[in-house]
Amino acid sequence: xxxxxxxxxxxxxxxxxxxxxxxxxxxxxxxxxxxxxxxxxxxxxxxxxxxxxxxxxxxxxxxxxxxxxxxxxxxxxxxxxxxxxxxxxxxxxxxxxxxxxxxxxxxxxxxxxxxxxxxxxxxxxxxxxxxxxxxxxxxxxxxxxxxxxxxxxxxxxxxxxxxxxxxxxxxxxxxxxxxxxxxxxxxxxxxxxxxxxxxxxxxxxxxxxxxxxxxxxxxxxxxxxxxxxxxxxxxxxxxxxxxxxxxxxxxxxxxxxxxxxxxxxxxxxxxxxxxxxxxxxxxxxxxxxxxxxxxxxxxxxxxxxxxxxxxxxxxxxxxxxxxxxxxxxxxxxxxxxxxxxxxxxxxxxxxxxxxxxxxxxxxxxxxxxxxxxxxxxxxxxxxxxxxxxxxxxxxxxxxxxxxxxxxxxxxxxxxxxxxxxxxxxxxxxxxxxxxxxxxxxxxxxxxxxxxxxxxxxxxxxxxxxxxxxxxxx
Numbered sequence: 001x002x003x004x005x006x007x008x009x010x011x012x013x014x015x016x017x018x019x020x021x022x023x024x025x026x027x028x029x030x031x032x033x034x035x036x037x038x039x040x041x042x043x044x045x046x047x048x049x050x051x052x053x054x055x056x057x058x059x060x061x062x063x064x065x066x067x068x069x070x071x072x073x074x075x076x077x078x079x080x081x082x083x084x085x086x087x088x089x090x091x092x093x094x095x096x097x098x099x100x101x102x103x104x105x106x107x108x109x110x111x112x113x114x115x116x117x118x119x120x121x122x123x124x125x126x127x128x129x130x131x132x133x134x135x136x137x138x139x140x141x142x143x144x145x146x147x148x149x150x151x152x153x154x155x156x157x158x159x160x161x162x163x164x165x166x167x168x169x170x171x172x173x174x175x176x177x178x179x180x181x182x183x184x185x186x187x188x189x190x191x192x193x194x195x196x197x198x199x200x201x202x203x204x205x206x207x208x209x210x211x212x213x214x215x216x217x218x219x220x221x222x223x224x225x226x227x228x229x230x231x232x233x234x235x236x237x238x239x240x241x242x243x244x245x246x247x248x249x250x251x252x253x254x255x256x257x258x259x260x261x262x263x264x265x266x267x268x269x270x271x272x273x274x275x276x277x278x279x280x281x282x283x284x285x286x287x288x289x290x291x292x293x294x295x296x297x298x299x300x301x302x303x304x305x306x307x308x309x310x311x312x313x314x315x316x317x318x319x320x321x322x323x324x325x326x327x328x329x330x331x332x333x334x335x336x337x338x339x340x341x342x343x344x345x346x347x348x349x350x351x352x353x354x355x356x357x358x359x360x361x362x363x364x365x366x367x368x369x370x371x372x373x374x375x376x377x378x379x380x381x382x383x384x385x386x387x388x389x390x391x392x393x394x395x396x397x398x399x400x401x402x403x404x405x406x407x408x409x410x411x412x413x414x415x416x417x418x419x420x421x422x423x424x425x426x427x428x429x430x431x432x433x434x435x436x437x438x439x440x441x442x443x444x445x446x447x448x449x450x451x452x453x454x455x456x457x458x459x460x461x462x463x464x465x466x467x468x469x470x471x472x473x
Contacts (some may be wrong), residue, residue, distance in 0.1 A: 021050065123127045139359050367397045402465055
């Protein structure tokens, strides 16, 4: 089985420093039931490719009692796909051959592990039920995925294709350790005949290698189950830990009297009190009504408060409510009483798990997207990924984004200077910062944007929240 990784980063030979492998010589490592050979088919300043060739001895597998059971037919232990197909053996070889790169260390060039590189990886070959399964696993991680199916027998076309594919992954700017961790976890997910025992230590490896991306993957449950061979005693606790790691509290306002604001409305008392979070949701719902959007994305839906408002609008035909937290989706299911909904109402709503940091083809084809108090929970260096997912790929007709106004924080008596409104906020923007970001996004992706205050405005500090309404130009 063969894995190649190519970069055109300048100078491309930095790949050798990252992998701690000299491009000028062949290296061979002993691995379970075989050898791993590391070499460079090309190594120039413009383009560099490293190859990991895994040579598995099928006879050595028979000697290992942990190898494939071989119950299918008498010679299966000797005649099988193990030497040729990417499997759990490749993950073990990756960890042994590229350990320093996977751990994000580089003694000679310590800045390199955090450098974003243009990367292309080719794995020949991988087993998969369908090409769509490979798309499901790798596309949400931001890769351009290309698959090449292989026929069962080229001389007998009527037999059709086999279950084996050559897999190519491309990403314009990715850390090498991220690519290696994705391959380390997902290749065993595709392998139903893992050569090792699955136990608690394998669950820890999954949590360790997948910590930065698996909690947000839309197929994390499938990945966890397949990686751990559907063993409930390991799968269920691992999923619980993933859910705990990714849960985001819903209430992001400080405990202060100013968490409620006075609003005026027709047929209402002049000083009626309304919760700030409800005010945001009502305003976003009203914008969706104004836009006449029939198909709406609720991104970061939480327990479904916006979805409840949208379901009351007859013109809204379908709502796709996405949240990264499975527990929040469970709450939404319960609080919206989905199980008791009439069939037609139920067809208007889809609750689904997903992340705003990874490409998700389900998000395409919608008239509007609402992103209410979500972006401030993302690391600022991940906003570029959010921008690509929502504005570049999904491209709804309109996008509504709300976020706290940092200028207003001085009005909260319980907040110290520089303190955020919620412990999970990664940043809070002033009006000028939000307007600058919104204008840049609109210019890059062909939208017109208007930034509006949310809530009553105070002299010099503005309103407690702010809303950007993006509409396709």
